[in-house]
Amino acid sequence: MGIGNAFVLNLSLLITVAYLANILYKYGLRKMSQNTLYGLSVLLMILAGWICMKFGFRLKDDVLYDLRLVPLIIAAFVYSSPLTMVLIGIGIGLARLTFGHSEAAMVGLLNLTLLGFVCAGLNIWMRRTHHRFVVKGMVTILVVNVVNSLNIALFGVMPTTRYLLEIMPVALPMSIVLSLGFALILRDFQLGARQNLELKYANELLRKQTDELHKAKIGLEERAKQLAQASRYKSEFLATMSHELRTPLNSIINLAEMIGESDEAGEEISEYGRIIHKSGHELLQIINDILDLSKVEAGRLEITNEEMVLAELPVWMQAQFERVATQKKIEFHIKQEAGLPDSIISDPQRIVQILRNLLSNAFKFTHKGRVELDIRRAPADGTSDTEWIVFTVADTGIGVAEDKQSTVFEAFRQADGSISRRYGGTGLGLSISSNLARLLGGYICMTSKEGQGSAFSFYLPLKTARRHHGELN
Helix, strand or coil, rough: CHHHHHHHHHHHHHHHHHHHHHHHHCCCCCCCHHHHHHHHHHHHHHHHHHHHHCCCCEEEEEEECCCHHHHHHHHHHCCCHHHHHHHHHHHHHHHHEEEEECCCHHHHHHHHHHHHHHHHHHHHHHHHHCCCHHHHHHHHHHHHHHHHHHHHHEEEEEEEHHHHHHHHHHHHHHHHHHHHHHHHHHHHHHHHHHHHHHHHHHHHHHHHHHHHHHHHHHHHHHHHHHHHHHHHHHHHHHHHHHHHHHHHHHHHHHHHHHHCCCCCCCCCHEEEEEEEEHHHHHHHHHHHHHHHHHHHHCCCCCCCCCCECCHHHHHHHHHHHHHHHHHHHHHEEEEEEECCEEEEECCCCCCCCCHHHHHHHHHCCCCCCCCEEEEEECCCCCCCCCCCEEEEEEECCCCCCCHHHHHHCCCCCCCCCHHHHHCCCCCCCCHHHHHHHHCCCCCCCCEEEEECEEEEEEEEECECCCECCCCCC
């Protein structure tokens, strides 16, 4: 067997040793301590060098040519302590003595010891420089192989001329190429192992995150149940309290009305009675608003669908707000588009409540000019076949700044905190109206400009009522 065949056999054996070592680590040695694993890896490097010598090329009985320097090259990449390279070099050199004590064996010990120090120096250089890994690898492989050839030429038992002319031209190129090939194989093997390890850590992290998400989900579900229960308790409490408050408050309102209208009471007492009557009505409205809001939030507000005559709406709104318009000297107009159906199917009580809230706000924030209620038909918008009837309340009041318009439909919110101090109110009207519109299948939108007024449009699905054979369809 020639040098080339021996070197290829050495490389095959080194690959086999590396694979078996990985199997042992993966299924048996992983649980050992770091110090134990470190010692076993050093012994493995020495064993790999011994195997190379065992199956190397014998030029004579005591002269061996093999790839025993390859484990030392790999050690220069793997270990962080330079002393480890010296120890491995000496260990492989001593392993050479197991094949017999001779001058060639002693030269082999000297050569591997020197190569151990060379690898230690290269290890220090690699850790202190910032070159790419490929550059560091090429330099290390070339230096170790060249130094090995020089040592054999200087200290070897074979005549220098014969070695330089016959052995080195074959052994040095093959040693460099096979060393590089083994280094690349180990590098690829190392990257694969690192990817598997990273994948394992990622899977473990994903498992922990999944467990945490599951626990968080359980916590959120429990919290949602608690919030739902708290909302139910709040709704029940508000319903009970509103009833308890409204009963004596209605008595106060009725008595105040009687005092205000009494001819026997003096003018001053009558005025006090009217003030109490007005304040009682305002307080009652606040209580009703809070109760409605709590029912909407709890999903307990009932919507009844029945026939509603459209012509009655302007009459109701005119009767309710005409006096306010006269007192504030504001024009109040109601316009109804021609061709609207005589009646629709919806909840009359909630429609009136929404329009009353919108008109109350319009009159509250308008000092001069006009307030208008416009009732018209709107065609389907293209996203559905629904036809709408639109109630638009427009005013020439203070308006709402553009950056504040997103808050006006939130409960207990107004465009500006100073508004509640100046104009009063809880800020519930628009929130309740928006929720009621949604429950009726519609919605409310607004356009406004600060200082120039606002327009709130209540879109309601148009469901006409037609009588056929005495039945409502």
